[in-house]
Amino acid sequence: MQIFTDPQALAAQCRAWHAAGEDIALVPTMGYYHAGHEDLMAHARGLARRLVVSLFVNPAQFGPNEDLESYPRDAARDSAIAESRGADALFMPEPGAMYAPDHATWVEVPQLAKGLCGASRPIHFRGVCTVVLKLFLLTGADVAVFGQKDWQQQAIIRRMARDLNVPTRIVARPTTREADGLAMSSRNVYLTPDERAVAPQIRAALLAARDAAVAGETDAGRLKALVLAHWAERLPGGQPDYLEIVHPESLEPLAVVDGPALMACAVRLGKARLIDNILLRS
Incomplete structure (x- = not known):
């Protein structure tokens, strides 16, 4: 080399x-x-x-x-x-x-x-x-x-x-993940042990939103509320920077999930700012 x-x-x-x-x-x-x-x-x-x-x-x-x-x-x-x-x-x-x-x-x-x-x-x-x-x-x-x-x-x-x-x-x-679902990132080294223990809840909430979309939920507001409630309960110290549902190519916000849709987020956890996303519909 x-x-x-x-x-x-x-x-x-x-x-x-x-x-x-x-x-x-x-x-x-x-x-x-x-x-x-x-x-x-x-x-x-x-x-x-x-x-x-x-x-x-x-x-x-x-x-x-x-x-x-x-x-x-x-x-x-x-x-x-x-x-x-x-x-x-x-x-x-x-x-x-x-x-x-x-x-x-x-x-x-x-x-x-x-x-x-x-x-x-x-x-x-x-x-x-x-x-x-x-x-x-x-x-x-x-x-x-x-x-x-x-x-x-x-x-x-x-x-x-x-x-x-x-x-x-x-x-x-595709995103490479730890065994517990946390997206791999160079910035994960900023996490304390306690923060690292709860960080997989970022992904867990997105998976719950996808499950809801697959089950028939199409209202973007309700899908986002589901994620925020999950984080409020299970992600102590997590500060959402953004949580949006957008078209995967145009990145324009969607109010209704009735076609291709991406849920994307950034969450501040201690010194780390962690991003993740999931296709609700492809």
Whole structure:
């Protein structure tokens, strides 16, 4: 596995691979790998001749008072994991290599970024789109793999790629979970033992809402009330940031669940902000 810190050196290697007739899969990450990241890499490994993994804690997607400085990092461990999962290249740039001091160009999909996580993190998806497009341009990736835990993110990236005629194919992988249902996240390390013990109730409430929808409940307000009541009873200390039911592609809020519908949430639990989602109807 080659390790690159210079964007142009990575781009040169990717051009050489393409010139040799080798296609490229990309897995963009912020590091501190868990089994979910490993699943993305393993799946991507089977999609192309070459696998590029990026490891970059992107400052442009963190707002004021967010956890940019404290975000967990372990580059040596992550490098070993990426190599074990078959990465041909690991891209680990410094922020200055990706953003010039007078950087002034941004990519955004405001209609899809206005709600859900975007409501409380207004610059987040602008930073995500900008860095992901940079990675697409540097690697010329034929396919890129993202996790469905960040449903809004992958929906926005799909729209960006469509609208800008980016030829990279976007593939989404199901959320990887702990045995008790908690969605795996690098930020789970922020949880205290007591918080970790109740955190699976985030998922349990979403499953209850899906069961209710399958049983015939179509009123979005009642489905959300069911989840909030579950959390109030079984998730001590949990502070919902948002709980919404939206169309899976447009991310527009739904009042009635009579077609494709996604329930998505973010919950603050101690120092952690945990996101999850579930398809009520597909």
